[in-house]
Amino acid sequence: xxxxxxxxxxxxxxxxxxxxxxxxxxxxxxxxxxxxxxxxxxxxxxxxxxxxxxxxxxxxxxxxxxxxxxxxxxxxxxxxxxxxxxxxxxxxxxxxxxxxxxxxxxxxxxxxxxxxxxxxxxxxxxxxxxxxxxxxxxxxxxxxxxxxxxxxxxxxxxxxxxxxxxxxxxxx
Numbered sequence: 001x002x003x004x005x006x007x008x009x010x011x012x013x014x015x016x017x018x019x020x021x022x023x024x025x026x027x028x029x030x031x032x033x034x035x036x037x038x039x040x041x042x043x044x045x046x047x048x049x050x051x052x053x054x055x056x057x058x059x060x061x062x063x064x065x066x067x068x069x070x071x072x073x074x075x076x077x078x079x080x081x082x083x084x085x086x087x088x089x090x091x092x093x094x095x096x097x098x099x100x101x102x103x104x105x106x107x108x109x110x111x112x113x114x115x116x117x118x119x120x121x122x123x124x125x126x127x128x129x130x131x132x133x134x135x136x137x138x139x140x141x142x143x144x145x146x147x148x149x150x151x152x153x154x155x156x157x158x159x160x161x162x163x164x165x166x167x168x169x170x171x172x
Contacts, residue, residue: 014116
């Protein structure tokens with residue numbers, strides 16, 4: 001494997017309370033045409049683009065950019081679901097990032113994982129029909145009914161746990 005081919009990806013577990021006050025998450029069904037995990041369930045996310053980097057912060061000798069991961073997360077959630085989240089609502093998961101090799105056996109993918117709590121379940125407008133073709137709001141108890149790509153199911157459970165620890169009034 002060559003060390004020079006990699007992509008950086010962000011994912012975001014989008015959470016809200018259902019009418020019973022129970023925490024639920026938004027899941028998306030990947031298109032059957034997707035190269036990675038066709039037909040499996042996932043969460044909003046995708047590759048970081050150059051436009052996500054933002055403005056360069058002047059330094060003595062090295063270009064520095066701030067908040068690119070937040071920008072990418074906001075863009076991906078909005079683009080795939082129509083949901084607007086603000087940067088101050090995006091929380092880095094405690095187990096942060098992971099890496100895996102794509103199906104091509106060559107491309108390293110570094111995934112930065114986040115979660116965000118919405119005050120109420122927003123209306124979903126699927127924006128990338130060629131990437132995702134269905135969505136559901138589900139509770140933790142409903143997760144075993146779905147087949148997820150990679151470790152997305154585990155990420156959802158971790159995000160729900162972290163969210164309830166930060167927000168004691170919520171329950172899973």
